[in-house]
Amino acid sequence: EPEVTQTPSHQVTQMGQEVILRCVPISNHLYFYWYRQILGQKVEFLVSFYNNEISEKSEIFDDQFSVERPDGSNFTLKIRSTKLEDSAMYFCASSARQDPDTQYFGPGTRLTVL
Amino acid sequence: GNSVTQMEGPVTLSEEAFLTINCTYTATGYPSLFWYVQYPGEGLQLLLKATKADDKGSNKGFEATYRKETTSFHLEKGSVQVSDSAVYFCALGQTGANNLFFGTGTRLTVIP
Numbered sequence: 001e002p003e004v005t006q007t008p009s010h011q012v013t014q015m016g017q018e019v020i021l022r023c024v025p026i027s028n029h030l031y032f033y034w035y036r037q038i039l040g041q042k043v044e045f046l047v048s049f050y051n052n053e054i055s056e057k058s059e060i061f062d063d064q065f066s067v068e069r070p071d072g073s074n075f076t077l078k079i080r081s082t083k084l085e086d087s088a089m090y091f092c093a094s095s096a097r098q099d100p101d102t103q104y105f106g107p108g109t110r111l112t113v114l
Numbered sequence: 115g116n117s118v119t120q121m122e123g124p125v126t127l128s129e130e131a132f133l134t135i136n137c138t139y140t141a142t143g144y145p146s147l148f149w150y151v152q153y154p155g156e157g158l159q160l161l162l163k164a165t166k167a168d169d170k171g172s173n174k175g176f177e178a179t180y181r182k183e184t185t186s187f188h189l190e191k192g193s194v195q196v197s198d199s200a201v202y203f204c205a206l207g208q209t210g211a212n213n214l215f216f217g218t219g220t221r222l223t224v225i226p
Binding site: 004006031033035041042043044045048050055056058091093101102103104105106107108 | 146148150156157158159160163165203205207209212213214215216217218219
């Protein structure tokens, strides 16, 4: 069964450093998403991406964040200058054109900012 | 606005017990409703969904019925197994919108 994959599984970085989290969505999916889950809190929406542009973003997704689909398979989330409060589990998700409301999630990347 | 309120955990049950995890929602329009499960060390997996009122989603012995009159989507299973131990998330999505709204998650532990 096709699945969303994410790398790395765990990323440790120093405050102020840039990080790039990588995702490979399900191959025929057209809608891509990033969510995050701070430890002990809700899963929160960050951004959605369709047709090579951001279609929606939350208040969390400020100028420090960016997304890119650099080729036909990868979808990345970049945090330009990490803060301590960026420490969280980051989930990538994708959905198909036929059923855009049903999102399939990857296993997540745990980001720890020191 | 949109929000999901989910039963607080943790929930501990003996094997073969009946499970109910409550979920209620607030939404405009006619949302789709989902249950996701997160097994230890893994990501979120779609467990079941319902897209309109009175629909029943089911999978792996779990069921949930979309109740518009009570704005609820409670998760049930008649006989839980140790392998069902996980965190369960109720979520809401609006047609035409891009983001899911999640509940806080309910941790279920099933003991032999």
